[in-house]
Amino acid sequence: MEIAKVIVDVPVKQTDRPFDYLVPESMREWIEIGSRVGVPFGHRTVQGFVIDLVPRTGTESFKLKPIQELLDIVPPLSEDLVELAEWMSERYASNRIMSLQVMVPTALKGKAERYISLGDALDGQKAASDSGEEVLFVWGEESTSEKVQQDIIRFVKSRGQVPLQQLSRKYPNHAALIKKLLLGGVLLESQAIKDKLNKKTMKSIDLAVDVAAAEEALTSFPAKAQRQKEVLAFLLEMKELLPMAMKELLSTLQVSAATVKGLEEKGLVVTEDVEVFRDPYQGRKFRATEPLNLTDEQQHVYNNINGRLQERRHGVFLLHGVTGSGKTEVYLQTIQRCIEQDRQAIVLVPEIALTPQMVERFKGRFGDQVAVMHSRLSGGERYDEWRKIREGQVKVAIGARSAVFAPFSRLGLIIMDEEHETSYKQEETPKYHARDVAVKRAQQHQAVVVLGSATPSLESYYAARSQSNDEFAPLLLEMPTRALGNKLPEVRIVDMREELKDGNRSMFSRALHKGLEERLERGEQTVLLLNRRGYSTFVMCRSCGYVAGCPECDISLTYHQRSNNLRCHYCGYAEAAPEVCPDCGSEHIRYFGTGTQRVEEELAKLFPGIRVIRMDVDTTSEKGSHEKLLKQFREKKADVLLGTQMVAKGLDFPDVTLVGVITADSALNLPDFRAAEKTFQLLTQVAGRAGRHQLPGEVFVQSYTPEHYSIGHASQHDYVSFVREELLHRRNLQYPPYCRLILVTFSHEQLPVLIRLAENYTRILKEQANAAGWLGSLDRFSNDAFDVLGPVASPIPRIKNRYRFQCMIKWRGDVDAIGLALATARRMDDDVQAQKLQISLDVDPQMLM
Numbered sequence: 001m002e003i004a005k006v007i008v009d010v011p012v013k014q015t016d017r018p019f020d021y022l023v024p025e026s027m028r029e030w031i032e033i034g035s036r037v038g039v040p041f042g043h044r045t046v047q048g049f050v051i052d053l054v055p056r057t058g059t060e061s062f063k064l065k066p067i068q069e070l071l072d073i074v075p076p077l078s079e080d081l082v083e084l085a086e087w088m089s090e091r092y093a094s095n096r097i098m099s100l101q102v103m104v105p106t107a108l109k110g111k112a113e114r115y116i117s118l119g120d121a122l123d124g125q126k127a128a129s130d131s132g133e134e135v136l137f138v139w140g141e142e143s144t145s146e147k148v149q150q151d152i153i154r155f156v157k158s159r160g161q162v163p164l165q166q167l168s169r170k171y172p173n174h175a176a177l178i179k180k181l182l183l184g185g186v187l188l189e190s191q192a193i194k195d196k197l198n199k200k201t202m203k204s205i206d207l208a209v210d211v212a213a214a215e216e217a218l219t220s221f222p223a224k225a226q227r228q229k230e231v232l233a234f235l236l237e238m239k240e241l242l243p244m245a246m247k248e249l250l251s252t253l254q255v256s257a258a259t260v261k262g263l264e265e266k267g268l269v270v271t272e273d274v275e276v277f278r279d280p281y282q283g284r285k286f287r288a289t290e291p292l293n294l295t296d297e298q299q300h301v302y303n304n305i306n307g308r309l310q311e312r313r314h315g316v317f318l319l320h321g322v323t324g325s326g327k328t329e330v331y332l333q334t335i336q337r338c339i340e341q342d343r344q345a346i347v348l349v350p351e352i353a354l355t356p357q358m359v360e361r362f363k364g365r366f367g368d369q370v371a372v373m374h375s376r377l378s379g380g381e382r383y384d385e386w387r388k389i390r391e392g393q394v395k396v397a398i399g400a401r402s403a404v405f406a407p408f409s410r411l412g413l414i415i416m417d418e419e420h421e422t423s424y425k426q427e428e429t430p431k432y433h434a435r436d437v438a439v440k441r442a443q444q445h446q447a448v449v450v451l452g453s454a455t456p457s458l459e460s461y462y463a464a465r466s467q468s469n470d471e472f473a474p475l476l477l478e479m480p481t482r483a484l485g486n487k488l489p490e491v492r493i494v495d496m497r498e499e500l501k502d503g504n505r506s507m508f509s510r511a512l513h514k515g516l517e518e519r520l521e522r523g524e525q526t527v528l529l530l531n532r533r534g535y536s537t538f539v540m541c542r543s544c545g546y547v548a549g550c551p552e553c554d555i556s557l558t559y560h561q562r563s564n565n566l567r568c569h570y571c572g573y574a575e576a577a578p579e580v581c582p583d584c585g586s587e588h589i590r591y592f593g594t595g596t597q598r599v600e601e602e603l604a605k606l607f608p609g610i611r612v613i614r615m616d617v618d619t620t621s622e623k624g625s626h627e628k629l630l631k632q633f634r635e636k637k638a639d640v641l642l643g644t645q646m647v648a649k650g651l652d653f654p655d656v657t658l659v660g661v662i663t664a665d666s667a668l669n670l671p672d673f674r675a676a677e678k679t680f681q682l683l684t685q686v687a688g689r690a691g692r693h694q695l696p697g698e699v700f701v702q703s704y705t706p707e708h709y710s711i712g713h714a715s716q717h718d719y720v721s722f723v724r725e726e727l728l729h730r731r732n733l734q735y736p737p738y739c740r741l742i743l744v745t746f747s748h749e750q751l752p753v754l755i756r757l758a759e760n761y762t763r764i765l766k767e768q769a770n771a772a773g774w775l776g777s778l779d780r781f782s783n784d785a786f787d788v789l790g791p792v793a794s795p796i797p798r799i800k801n802r803y804r805f806q807c808m809i810k811w812r813g814d815v816d817a818i819g820l821a822l823a824t825a826r827r828m829d830d831d832v833q834a835q836k837l838q839i840s841l842d843v844d845p846q847m848l849m
Contacts, residue, residue: 003056004031004067006048007096008041013826016095018051022066030070034077036108038069038193045191047071047110049100051082071193074390076104078407080444087440093742093822093841094430102430103405107383110193114164116178118157119188148174149181156187164189200380201273205260206243207235208270217268227259232268246271277384286363291333297479298326304477305334308448309341309412316439318419318464318474319452322717323688324652326483327452328358331415332365334450339369339395343412343447347398348434350421351646356627358398358417366396373399373406376623401426401434404441411445414438419451419460420681425846433844435460449474454688455681455719458726462737482692489659489690489697491715493706507602512660512700520607520639524695525655528642529686530596530662539566539577543586548578554798560618561597571800599642599662615643648686654693659686664703664711671795672848673735676710680722683714734778734810736844739785742809742821743845745794747802747838757828757837758791758805765809765824774815784813786820795849802838818843 005018021039023031031037035050045068077085077100085099092099101109152171156162168175181187207214214236221229234253238244250257263269294302301319308315321327335345349358362370371385371394388394390407397406401424404414416424416438424434435451442449451460451474464476482488494509504510519526538556539548548557550568557566559577567574580587591598596616603610613629620626626646633641634653641647641656667679683701691697703711713722731738746761748754766788769775774786790807797804811817818841825839 002028002031003054003064004035004037004050005052005054006037006039006050006067007100008039008046008048009097009101010041010046011095011097013095013829016089016097019048020064022056022064023053024066027067027070030073031067032075033079034075034082036071036076036104036110037067038071038191039067040065045193047193049077049082049097050075051086051096069192071110072108076108076390076407078409080441081405081407084405084437084441084444088430088432088437091436091818092430092432092843093818094432099430099432102402102426102432103407105383105386106379113192113194115161115190115192116156116164116167116182117161117188117190118153119185145177148177152178152181153186161190200278200384203246203271204243204274205235205246205249205269205271207239208264208267211236211239214268217266225262227255228263228266231255231259231263235269243272243274277388278378278381279384286360286367288367289361289364291336291365292326292329294329294333295326295481295483297321297481298330298483301330301477301479302333304475305330305448305450306337309334309337312341312412312446314443314446314448316442316449316474317451317477318456318460319450319477319479320456320461320719321452321454321479322482322488323454323685324482324484324486324488324692325454325479327417327479328361329483331417331450331452332361334413334448335362335366335396335415338412339366341412343410344408345396345413345415346403346406346408346411346438347396348401348403348414348416348424348438349398350400350418350423356630357651362396362398369395371397371406373397373403375400376626378623404434404437411441411447413448413450414442415450415452417452418685419453420455420457422678422846425844427847429840431842431845433846436844455684458677458723458730459737461723462727484693486691486693487696488717489687489699491687491699491701491717493664493711493715494700494702495706496702496704506606507599507662508606508660509700509702512702513606515658515660515698515700516607516640519658520610523636523655524657525633525636525638525653526640526658526660527647527651527653527656527686527689528599528640528660528662529645529648529682530599530642531645531666531682539589539591541581541584541586542588542590544581544584546581546583548582552799552801553796555796558595559591560595561601562618570796596642596644603640603642610640611638612640612642613638615641615647617644620646645682648682648689651689652692653689655695656689657691657695657697659690659697659699661686661699661701661703664701665705665708668705668708668710670849673730673733674846676708676726676729679708680710680714680719680726683711684717684719687714687717739778739810739812740817740843741845742811742817743806743842743848744809744821744825745804745806745840745842746791747799747804747840748836749802751803753835754803754805754837755791757835758807761824761828761839762788762791762807764827765807765820768820768824772820774811778810778812784815786811786815786817 002023004021004023006021008015008019031050033050033052037048037050038045039048081103085096085103088094088099089096148171155170167178171178178187182189214232218229218232230253231249235242246260260269260271264271305317319327331347338345347358347362359372371388373382373385377385386407389397397403416435419435426432438449460474463473492511494511496509499509516526539559540546548566549555550557550571550573552573553568553570555568555570557568559566564577565574566577578589581589596614600612600614603612613633615629620629632638636655661683664683665679668675687699690699701711701715705711709725710722730736744761746754746758748757766775769786774784776785776787778785778787787810788807789810791805794804794806809817809821821841825841828839
């Protein structure tokens with residue numbers, strides 16, 4: 001017998017290792033590496049993944065438990081994905097089971113359910129006859145109890161196996177009796193893993209006899225069975241399309257299911273449930289497109305990528321192309337080349353808002369060869385799209401970061417659009433970055449990775465420019481001009497301090513106001529960016545200074561006008577907006593700051609009749625809302641597209657000639673060393689929405705700090721100058737790309753306990769680093785270095801009634817900082833369990849809040 005090494009679905013440190021189970025003889029041909037199994041673990045059954053199979057040597061000194069059940073005939077994970085999960089758990093300091101679980105759809109994250117079946121009859125019981133007339137009696141109790149016993153046993157027997165939850169719901173007042181039947185062995189309890197979703201099935205109909213026999217039967221139908229005759233005649237006429245959906249037949253002929261049942265009883269037709277795939281784009285038609293002629297710049301990029309594809313050799317390319325340079329057409333043609341090689345491709349996009357436009361372009365080029373995976377699909381749709389990929393029915397997968405795990409077996413190309421976006425970094429465990437996972441996965445398949453952006457992340461650009469030997473370092477390809485030959489839009493910076501001095505207290509500068517008027521007169525469109533949702537940033541009493549804050553988080557509440565409530569964007573707490581101050585009773589409650597709802601209201605006041613589409617988290621929460629709103633804007637059913645950062649990138653509308661940025665510096669003062677980089681990227685990206693086609697574009701950037709270098713360089717579309725200045729600051733402070741980071745966050749309900757335990761962690765960490773000879777401040781001359789900053793209170797010091805502290809580890813070279821940070825956390829296991837301390841490690845963090 002073989003031994004299966006199984007990672008069980010119990011995500012705690014103590015179980016973060018493989019457990020050995022015997023593979024039963026009946027399962028030997030079915031269980032593989034990557035199989036999902038149900039295994040006994042303590043007194044319960046849990047789900048697990050097989051990560052290795054080894055022969056049994058016979059020297060084991062203990063008795064291994066066998067695997068209880070195989071949950072999938074086809075393993076949901078391939079060997080390369082199991083290997084990738086192991087790499088992820090090491091690189092991002094996460095439990096193995098979390099790395100495995102993130103690769104499969106939610107539908108397969110099953111949990112054990114308790115089932116009840118009939119047990120062996122005990123002495124003194126009557127055996128139930130096959131007819132079911134005699135029923136088991138257990139204890140000589142009053143007649144009511146005996147009757148309930150009969151009902152329960154008859155109910156379980158009729159179904160063979162009943163979920164305990166269902167049995168309890170049916171007999172809610174007889175839990176003690178059910179327990180007694182279980183203890184007496186009349187009922188038997190077992191456990192099995194049940195998935196969250198089932199495959200979708202559809203009843204179909206087909207002929208049960210050959211055509212000749214069916215035609216002969218048509219001649220002998222009695223007069224009272226004319227409807228059956230019609231059905232049979234119709235099936236003979238449509239025989240080339242059989243089997244067909246029962247629903248379609250019933251609606252076409254307007255007959256009942258009883259008519260079909262009559263034919264089935266005669267043995268002329270057969271009905272069965274057949275599996276169907278849920279298609280989120282069913283009924284949608286996409287306009288077919290042909291490959292465009294590439295410009296010289298595009299051709300040069302295509303040749304480089306195609307050369308590596310032809311060699312079937314791993315490679316990473318950083319495609320730095322300005323907005324409108326035609327990166328998408330390069331993606332499409334390289335994917336076409338990949339498909340011609342009978343290989344498969346993954347396309348990653350950072351925002352759900354970008355998915356509808358990408359789907360339209362890719363479905364238009366590749367049709368049914370494209371599967372789409374993103375969070376706004378239903379669980380069933382995501383599951384079926386994943387199965388299409390696994391079963392080889394499609395060649396291209398488009399989706400957000402988790403699409404990097406699409407179960408392709410012949411992967412040839414991974415494209416990561418807008419590679420600089422922080423949304424590619426998962427903020428929950430495992431805290432992986434899709435860029436690094438894509439490169440590692442491409443290595444496994446000898447595939448090519450293309451990282452595309454108009455504003456690449458500094459880490460990627462620095463690695464490409466410095467010709468680093470790092471396995472993740474890309475080769476730089478550039479497209480500095482727009483594909484249609486039109487110029488990048490003119491960007492004008494408006495100093496809002498001067499506007500205020502001149503008496504303009506509106507949220508719109510005079511220049512932006514005039515630009516909006518001109519576009520409305522000419523019938524052109526405008527995009528307005530404000531990186532805040534809601535109506536106002538905070539609510540304050542002007543009499544006593546009270547600010548409405550979240551009772552569970554140290555953060556102010558945001559006012560939402562439509563629902564007239566205050567909401568916390570961290571924990572979800574909401575309360576009605578106050579009419580008077582809760583502290584002093586004053587009526588001088590005012591709303592400060594500007595949100596998207598307030599901008600929408602102001603536009604309606606200044607430009608009566610203006611048509612505005614607002615896109616933010618509040619207006620795009622429903623399924624299909626992104627696609628619906630963008631389609632309305634494309635069809636010119638609105639004059640202005642107003643939104644948060646989801647409108648800033650990737651969107652391509654020919655009639656947009658004006659872009660306005662309401663507050664360009666809203667992110668500049670955040671406690672994040674990437675604040676300037678994020679501001680530059682956002683401004684450059686949103687400016688690129690203007691003048692992408694024949695009409696020239698214009699951009700107004702409103703700012704209270706127009707002298708900041710990120711805003712100045714963005715106005716000139718000068719990425720290289722920005723990088724040069726930003727790298728100077730990063731080098732002086734020794735931040736990425738000159739080192740790597742680990743953010744360690746501690747949380748606890750009691751502040752004194754939290755401070756003590758956080759200080760203990762950093763003390764132990766420094767002692768260990770010092771003993772290894774690593775500890776010391778980083779400077780530009782040291783190769784191997786390790787430094788610890790903190791602990792200090794987190795920028796948001798309390799969330800969901802838990803106080804938060806953090807420390808920052810900076811390192812470079814061959815120092816095993818991840819292993820050291822994780823080992824230190826495990827040394828504090830006693831404190832974690834006894835004191836209820838939570839420790840979170842984020843390797844290469846993108847958010848420091």
